[in-house]
Amino acid sequence: ILRSxxxxxFDIFDQAQTKTxxxxxxxxxxxxLGIYPSEEQLxxxxxxxxxxxxxxxxxxxxxxxxxxxxxxxNVIVRDDEERLFRAFLTLDTDKKGYLTPEELRAYMTTxxxxxxxxxxxxxxxxxxxxxxxxxxxx
Numbered sequence: 001i002l003r004s005x006x007x008x009x010f011d012i013f014d015q016a017q018t019k020t021x022x023x024x025x026x027x028x029x030x031x032x033l034g035i036y037p038s039e040e041q042l043x044x045x046x047x048x049x050x051x052x053x054x055x056x057x058x059x060x061x062x063x064x065x066x067x068x069x070x071x072x073x074n075v076i077v078r079d080d081e082e083r084l085f086r087a088f089l090t091l092d093t094d095k096k097g098y099l100t101p102e103e104l105r106a107y108m109t110t111x112x113x114x115x116x117x118x119x120x121x122x123x124x125x126x127x128x129x130x131x132x133x134x135x136x137x138x
Contacts, residue, residue: 002071006064009033019060023050026058028122035070038113045070088137098134 009032013021021029026049027042037045049058049066091107092099101124108115108123115123127135 002068003064005033005071006067007060010060010063014060020051020057021060021063023056023058026063027119029063030067030070033067033071035067085137092137097138098136100134101128104135 009029010021011017012032013025013029023046026046027037030037030042030045045066046058049062051057051059051062088099091103104127105120105124108120109117124135129136
C-alpha cells in the first residue's frame with residue numbers, strides 16, 4: 001500500500017513517464033504524502049534520493065525507498081487539528097474567525113522556518129475561500 005501511494009504521488013510529477021522527476025519537486029511530493037519536513041530535513045533526504053547521473057533528478061525507486069522509510073518511522077508527526085486550531089486563534093488577534101491571505105503570508109514567510117514563495121502560494125490557493133478571499137479556520 002505504501003509503495004502504491006508513493007508511486008501515485010510520484011507519477012503526478014513524472015510527466016514524461018520516465019520514472020524520474022526533477023529534484024525540486026521532491027518537497028511537494030513528500031508533503032502530498034503527509035510528511036511535512038523542515039527545509040534542513042528535506043535537503044538531507046534529497047541527498048539520499050538524488051541520482052548522480054543525471055544530476056538534479058530522482059528516480060521512483062530511490063524516492064520510494066526513502067519515502068517508505070519515512071512513512072513507517074513516524075519521523076515527522078503532523079500537528080493535530082486542535083493544535084492547528086489554537087495556532088490560528090493565536091494569529092487571529094482581532095478574533096474575526098478568519099485570516100486574510102496577506103496576514104497568513106506575512107506570518108508564514110517571516111516567523112519560524114519561513115515558507116518559500118512557491119510553498120506559500122500553493123498553500124494560499126488550497127486554503128483561501130474562493131468567494132470571499134479569506135482563510136476560515138472553523
